[in-house]
Amino acid sequence: MSTPPGSDDRLELELDQPRVSVKAPAVRFDRQGELTDAERVEKAMGNFVKDFGRTAAIYMESCIHCGMCAEACHFYEVTKDPKYTPIWKLEPFKQAYKREYGPFAFLFRALNLKPRVTAEQLQEWQHLIYDSCTVCGRCSLMCPMGIDIAALISQARHGMFHAGLVPHELWAVAERGKREGSPLGATPKVFKDRLEWLADDHEVEIPLDKARAEVLCTMSSIEIMKYPDSVVATARIMNHLGLDWTFRSDGYEATNFGLLSGNAAWQKEMSMKLINAAVACGAKTLILPECGHAYTALRWMGANMYGKPLPFRVLHMSEFLAENVQNGRLKLRKLPKSATFHDPCQVSRRGGAIEAPRVVLEALGVELREMFPTKGTNWCCGGGGGVVANRRADELRHKVFRIKMEQIEQTGAEVPVTSCANCRQTFDDGQAHYKWDKEMHSLLELVAENLAEEAT
Amino acid sequence: MLFFEDVFSDLRGCDCSDVFGCAWPTLPTGVITFLSAVSLAALVAVLIHRLTDPVKRLISNFDDYFSWFLTAAPLATGMLAFAHAGGAPYEKLLAIHILSAEALLIWFPFGKLMHAFLIFAARGTTGVLFERKGASL
Ligand code: SF4
Ligand code: SF4
Numbered sequence: 001m002s003t004p005p006g007s008d009d010r011l012e013l014e015l016d017q018p019r020v021s022v023k024a025p026a027v028r029f030d031r032q033g034e035l036t037d038a039e040r041v042e043k044a045m046g047n048f049v050k051d052f053g054r055t056a057a058i059y060m061e062s063c064i065h066c067g068m069c070a071e072a073c074h075f076y077e078v079t080k081d082p083k084y085t086p087i088w089k090l091e092p093f094k095q096a097y098k099r100e101y102g103p104f105a106f107l108f109r110a111l112n113l114k115p116r117v118t119a120e121q122l123q124e125w126q127h128l129i130y131d132s133c134t135v136c137g138r139c140s141l142m143c144p145m146g147i148d149i150a151a152l153i154s155q156a157r158h159g160m161f162h163a164g165l166v167p168h169e170l171w172a173v174a175e176r177g178k179r180e181g182s183p184l185g186a187t188p189k190v191f192k193d194r195l196e197w198l199a200d201d202h203e204v205e206i207p208l209d210k211a212r213a214e215v216l217c218t219m220s221s222i223e224i225m226k227y228p229d230s231v232v233a234t235a236r237i238m239n240h241l242g243l244d245w246t247f248r249s250d251g252y253e254a255t256n257f258g259l260l261s262g263n264a265a266w267q268k269e270m271s272m273k274l275i276n277a278a279v280a281c282g283a284k285t286l287i288l289p290e291c292g293h294a295y296t297a298l299r300w301m302g303a304n305m306y307g308k309p310l311p312f313r314v315l316h317m318s319e320f321l322a323e324n325v326q327n328g329r330l331k332l333r334k335l336p337k338s339a340t341f342h343d344p345c346q347v348s349r350r351g352g353a354i355e356a357p358r359v360v361l362e363a364l365g366v367e368l369r370e371m372f373p374t375k376g377t378n379w380c381c382g383g384g385g386g387v388v389a390n391r392r393a394d395e396l397r398h399k400v401f402r403i404k405m406e407q408i409e410q411t412g413a414e415v416p417v418t419s420c421a422n423c424r425q426t427f428d429d430g431q432a433h434y435k436w437d438k439e440m441h442s443l444l445e446l447v448a449e450n451l452a453e454e455a456t
Numbered sequence: 457m458l459f460f461e462d463v464f465s466d467l468r469g470c471d472c473s474d475v476f477g478c479a480w481p482t483l484p485t486g487v488i489t490f491l492s493a494v495s496l497a498a499l500v501a502v503l504i505h506r507l508t509d510p511v512k513r514l515i516s517n518f519d520d521y522f523s524w525f526l527t528a529a530p531l532a533t534g535m536l537a538f539a540h541a542g543g544a545p546y547e548k549l550l551a552i553h554i555l556s557a558e559a560l561l562i563w564f565p566f567g568k569l570m571h572a573f574l575i576f577a578a579r580g581t582t583g584v585l586f587e588r589k590g591a592s593l
Binding site: 055058059061062064065066067070076082083085087088091104113140144145146147148300348349350351352354375376 | 509510511512513514515516517518520566568570571574575577578579580581582583585586589590591592
């Protein structure tokens, strides 16, 4: 069903629930805009191969259909349904590639060996591409041919976005992001007001819009709207370290919905806000919040957006904390508890910042009990890639969350810790659903609660 | 591996020493037969797995089965020729065998068998990216 003209697509946000989403729509619109079916297919495919041509071609040609990626995916693992095999989630794109772009496309077309992909088919695959993939990249690690399936899926999502074939909630959030500059309504005004309120309430100094500063801190919208304690924790730690730091109202939002939804122009716009703010205040270091894809967006794609090397360092919060533990500036009280660390996929497996949080946990003196598997092969929480906001995916997501609960129960650790606000809200929601007694903690907040009294 | 066996066994059929003054080394017939049998058995097992495993069955296409067939054919025909199966003339069986091996070589660059080379391109592409990030298992 496509959006009827005049309908209110500006769905209200729901911020007081365990996970942040838009209010449950009375009628879902999982098809947007007024494109014809043929246009949808064309847009989906055109954007799939765009900017990605050669890599996509190598990957598409390389798959040996061995099926090993199935076991890597939590959605297959809990359901044993072959349709959740990672590479199958790309089937229409493979089909279109062979027919339209591959080296023997002319043959496939002439003999009609591969039928034309239809809009119905894409609509059907929307469930596989969006509801049952968190773009966690576990499959990419397991594939014997080294095919980065997760990258292909996010590329397929780019295509789907341009074709107007996005699940209702994700589209509503992206649309709000485009309209207001923040997907969850954390506009510059809201951000300013929140900082004032937090500074008063918690009696902490939170500098905003300083003209010059060594360090620029940023936040994710989930933290600003749902976990404001993380904002306070950031301020406490920066002040404790005695750093010359600031937030900037012209560049605070590290959430990059352009990257998430697959709109390259928006992605650049969002990244440039952060980059320009850092350049404007002469920052030497930009700190990214506890957010997974924000790390990918700026740490790994930032320079490409800027067109030249960034004139400052980009660190994930966990890397920043680890660095200050290692150089002796950050002194922490010991926490006599056992803890286990949940690796956020985009930071650990796909980002490479695997050891940093463990350095910090060691400094906290907790007894670290690793999950099995852990680090780069840790299981995903099931909420990444927008899945947590997608109501249609709730039942399946709760099923895969059981893997996570079992993993954590097996460690017997008292405190689960992670370093991504999106993982955290997925845990909050899973915890509420299963009435589980384990609550997910933020590494950042844990550090802020345990700063040693005597400042260095 | 299948490939080498086949080449080696075929080479036994022609005498290159006339032209080059020396001949390719050849493997004893017993070894060839044994290896062919083992390979064929393995191929059959792999095919059965592909047909019965729900994941593999879903994601497989024509290319997978055709490539399997062309890989298995030279082995099967080679063994038949060697055994002079059904009393058919050896030349005929040998011709079929050589044809099947040629079909395999012709198909090679167009189908799934290219994975033998593409594995380096695909793993290389991903490897470079992850190496840059320092991501590991
Ligand atoms: S593991 Fe890799 S090669 Fe095997 S089916 Fe999956 S994507 Fe294809
Ligand atoms: S990226 Fe993760 S969720 Fe998506 S198909 Fe691969 S293993 Fe499954």
